[in-house]
Amino acid sequence: MLKTAKQFGRQVEGRTLRIGEVAEATGISVEALRFYERRGLLGRPARTPSGYRAYNESVLERLAFIKRAQAVGFSLDEIGEILEMHGRGEAPCLEVRAAARRKLDELDARLRELRRYRNELARTLADWDERGIEEGQFCGLIEHSHVHAPATAATHAPARKQTNQGKRK
């Protein structure tokens, strides 16, 4: 763990990592790392005389944070803000805690929604299994569904809210 710096001029502190090494260590692609940097998530790393990025190992920790925060539902922008606040030593925790609480609520709402859809789908499938399906138009997905209301705007509104499915992290 205390290997000297490989070839790069100054071995200021510990070992520095090239971008490819960071990529390999974290499973995040080189392009994504540069992308994060552009988005302000990684600051500007030191450079070797020839312009290569020379990360020190703390970047791994930072990236771990980013990944964890992302997994928990923060967008890159939000993560950027948190890191920035942290960097400026600005009582980040109050803000961050509030944000985290909001995230938790969102996550709960999303879970309820998904559970509803799951059960709906499961019921439809069960229906299909126990009776023939030849009668229905769209294989029962409409006719046999036991769920909230017919084709009115009211039915669609809640679905719309969640059309952005993918984008919600």
Next chain:
Amino acid sequence: MLKTAKQFGRQVEGRTLRIGEVAEATGISVEALRFYERRGLLGRPARTPSGYRAYNESVLERLAFIKRAQAVGFSLDEIGEILEMHGRGEAPCLEVRAAARRKLDELDARLRELRRYRNELARTLADWDERGIEEGQFCGLIEHSHVHAPATAATHAPARKQTNQGKRK
């Protein structure tokens, strides 16, 4: 319900709807309707002599199906395939049922994942509440997390798998 067709030339069967009426009835925007048509989800509707789309009321049912399928996790492409099979009278139900079952599995996996993140976040929050946070670097989101492993590639891999989250239909 048996109003004669309004102004349009032929009043072939029942009432026909202009795109704006369909939009209002379903809560789907006019642009989205045209978009669905381009994507092959609605076929080519009849046209008035002047080129306006003249939908018959069955489109509402079809749109309801689309919305429901979407809510349950099918992408527009998948929905398109289902509708196409249906249109060709091709034993769709076997295919559809298999697809639905896959969807259900995916939904379950997604739910497990989200529950995991939810609990993780909730635990982190609870931690913050019971002890001061001033010590931690990133407000404990790393240090205090009780979860799977430190900053190694192994930690990231599962997260990566799910970086494409959004894209997962």
Next chain:
DNA sequence: CTTGACTCTGTAGCTGACTACAGGGTTTAC
């Protein structure tokens, strides 16, 4: 001293599900 792997910047493209516009024609209500 050359080959190949790595890195750099900058820009463009991808996915999914739309939305927004420009620049027209059509209908309807007054």
Next chain:
DNA sequence: GTAAACCCTGTAGTCAGCTACAGAGTCAAG
């Protein structure tokens, strides 16, 4: 008969989070 409200096509833009490339420089090994 005219203005508002609707409709048409076609193209481009949006969001997030990347990915892919082009064209160039750098580094380690044989």
